[in-house]
Amino acid sequence: MNIKELHRQYKKRLAKEKRWIRFYQLLLLIGFFVLWETASSNRWIDPLIFSSPSRIFRLLMDMISDGTIFIHINYTLFETVLGFILGTLIGTILAAILWWFPTLSKILDPYLVVLNSMPKVALGPILIVALGPGMTSIITMGAIISVIISTIVIYTSFRNVDANYLKVLQTFNATKWQMFKEAILPASFPTIISTLKVNVGLSWVGVIVGEFLVSSQGLGYLIIYGFQVFNFNLVLMSLLIIAVFATLMYQLVEMLEKRLIKNE
Amino acid sequence: MGFLIVENVSHTYFSKDAATEALQDISLTVEEGEFISFIGPSGCGKTTLLSIIAGLIRPTAGNVYIENQKVYGNKDLSIGYMLQQDYLFPWKTIEENITLGLRLLKQDVDRGIASKLLKDVGLPAVEKKYPRELSGGMRQRVALARTLAVDPKILLLDEPFSALDYQSKLKLEDLVFKMLKQYNKTAILVTHDIGEAIAMSDRIILFSPRPGRIHEIFEISEDIRRLTPFQARSHAGYSPLFQQIWKELERLEH
Ligand SMILES: Nc1ncnc2c1ncn2[C@@H]1O[C@H](COP(=O)(O)OP(=O)(O)O)[C@@H](O)[C@H]1O
Ligand SMILES: [Mg+2]
Numbered sequence: 001m002n003i004k005e006l007h008r009q010y011k012k013r014l015a016k017e018k019r020w021i022r023f024y025q026l027l028l029l030i031g032f033f034v035l036w037e038t039a040s041s042n043r044w045i046d047p048l049i050f051s052s053p054s055r056i057f058r059l060l061m062d063m064i065s066d067g068t069i070f071i072h073i074n075y076t077l078f079e080t081v082l083g084f085i086l087g088t089l090i091g092t093i094l095a096a097i098l099w100w101f102p103t104l105s106k107i108l109d110p111y112l113v114v115l116n117s118m119p120k121v122a123l124g125p126i127l128i129v130a131l132g133p134g135m136t137s138i139i140t141m142g143a144i145i146s147v148i149i150s151t152i153v154i155y156t157s158f159r160n161v162d163a164n165y166l167k168v169l170q171t172f173n174a175t176k177w178q179m180f181k182e183a184i185l186p187a188s189f190p191t192i193i194s195t196l197k198v199n200v201g202l203s204w205v206g207v208i209v210g211e212f213l214v215s216s217q218g219l220g221y222l223i224i225y226g227f228q229v230f231n232f233n234l235v236l237m238s239l240l241i242i243a244v245f246a247t248l249m250y251q252l253v254e255m256l257e258k259r260l261i262k263n264e
Numbered sequence: 265m266g267f268l269i270v271e272n273v274s275h276t277y278f279s280k281d282a283a284t285e286a287l288q289d290i291s292l293t294v295e296e297g298e299f300i301s302f303i304g305p306s307g308c309g310k311t312t313l314l315s316i317i318a319g320l321i322r323p324t325a326g327n328v329y330i331e332n333q334k335v336y337g338n339k340d341l342s343i344g345y346m347l348q349q350d351y352l353f354p355w356k357t358i359e360e361n362i363t364l365g366l367r368l369l370k371q372d373v374d375r376g377i378a379s380k381l382l383k384d385v386g387l388p389a390v391e392k393k394y395p396r397e398l399s400g401g402m403r404q405r406v407a408l409a410r411t412l413a414v415d416p417k418i419l420l421l422d423e424p425f426s427a428l429d430y431q432s433k434l435k436l437e438d439l440v441f442k443m444l445k446q447y448n449k450t451a452i453l454v455t456h457d458i459g460e461a462i463a464m465s466d467r468i469i470l471f472s473p474r475p476g477r478i479h480e481i482f483e484i485s486e487d488i489r490r491l492t493p494f495q496a497r498s499h500a501g502y503s504p505l506f507q508q509i510w511k512e513l514e515r516l517e518h
Contacts, residue, residue, distance in 0.1 A: 162351070165351055167345065170318075171318055171320070171343050172342075172365040178368060182368075186353070189355070
């Protein structure tokens with residue numbers, strides 16, 4: 001048997017294995033919903049609390065046909081995307097400032113530790129008082145939850161850039177700004193992208209909690225509203241939508257990562 | 265007057281729990297177009313001295329002049345520095361890497377300068393490739409091209425061949441040697457390889473262990489100097505000199 005033939009067989013086996021894995025993943029998903037539906041219609045679980053896929057689906061169809069769901073999805077998505085972009089961007093800028101002024105970074109070090117350990121969502125009430133009970137507060141929540149940890153992680157990456165790259169630039173009389181632009185920042189792109197990935201998840205937390213607290217719109221609002229009027233169809237539907245969009249967003253960032261870091 | 269003058273240079277590194285005396289009272293003069301090698305036990309301050317000559321760190325005492333200008337903080341002097349690894353920027357293409365120095369020094373970036381330099385260092389047209397697509401030897405050639413692009417006054421080579429396989433190393437030695445002679449460049453090479461030092465240099469400076477001092481200077485005879493590094497290794501005068509330096513180095517290390 002020749003090598004080509006063996007390789008073909010190997011690839012075939014791989015493809016087959018992949019198909020099986022996909023199959024089981026799908027099976028698990030369908031099984032979950034089928035089980036949920038059966039359990040609910042046979043009253044093994046309380047349908048008032050745990051709802052059922054068919055009720056959720058009907059509700060979703062209603063809200064799609066009257067268009068309300070899109071308003072809520074839009075609202076929350078906008079806040080989350082802005083929140084995590086702001087969180088990462090401001091984190092990067094703060095990291096750059098710390099890198100530029102080493103003394104400042106030494107001075108601020110303990111405060112960063114404190115801020116980082118603090119549960120940021122606890123700041124919610126203060127933000128609402130300060131910024132008003134609206135979208136600004138929610139976006140700030142989405143951003144603030146990720147900004148300190150982004151600052152710390154990105155700053156660490158800035159500092160760990162191999163000093164010899166800077167040496168090369170110094171021999172070309174590079175200014176500090178040029179060193180940042182040519183070496184420090186691009187060398188840290190992988191780290192920044194990976195914080196972006198973490199921040200997607202964090203921003204969802206911030207935004208949903210923010211909506212719990214103030215909003216009159218959005219998926220977080222739907223959850224808290226459904227809870228208050230004891231409409232758990234609404235609660236679970238919102239949760240499922242959040243799961244779908246959070247995953248999509250994560251996948252999107254991952255695609256971005258692949259495209260940006262292809263030359264490593 | 266010498267081209268490069270190192271005048272009573274001493275350097276001590278300070279840290280919280282130690283003051284490390286790296287160099288002690290180094291003086292030397294290098295003429296234009298000369299090729300000097302530094303050898304000595306590891307940790308004796310060779311890299312430190314190169315950094316001082318490059319004007320990257322300020323010595324605790326003493327001064328360095330190139331063409332009578334102080335090097336530290338001097339923005340007009342261009343210095344070529346090559347390190348053990350190529351330190352090509354992985355996110356830049358080969359062309360962007362080669363022209364990096366030109367852009368930073370605000371010199372003209374002629375179209376086609378990268379391809380000309382690539383040809384000079386014996387590489388095919390790889391301008392549009394990324395460093396990771398090249399072998400170690402090729403990358404070090406690109407690093408050489410990047411260094412030469414800015415037409416530096418002096419080349420400082422900190423063990424640039426030591427991470428390469430033997431064959432690439434010999435080829436690159438010949439290449440660097442020829443190019444430096446062709447452009448009449450002054451160069452200082454730090455190396456662990458006594459053979460390389462003999463084959464490439466006009467003078468070898470042997471440093472004593474920390475704190476580094478000039479222990480002995482070996483002049484290479486005219487007939488070895490004339491040869492390319494590869495030919496020099498088979499010259500009759502090569503082995504005796506190798507033995508002599510080897511013994512001296514052994515004595516220093518124990
Ligand atoms: N940035 C630094 N801070 C403190 N000590 C250093 C630093 N760089 C080098 N040294 C010390 O100075 C001595 C000389 O180092 P170096 O110049 O790198 O030697 P070589 O290149 O000859 O091996 C060594 O003992 C090293 O540990
Ligand atoms: Mg060294």
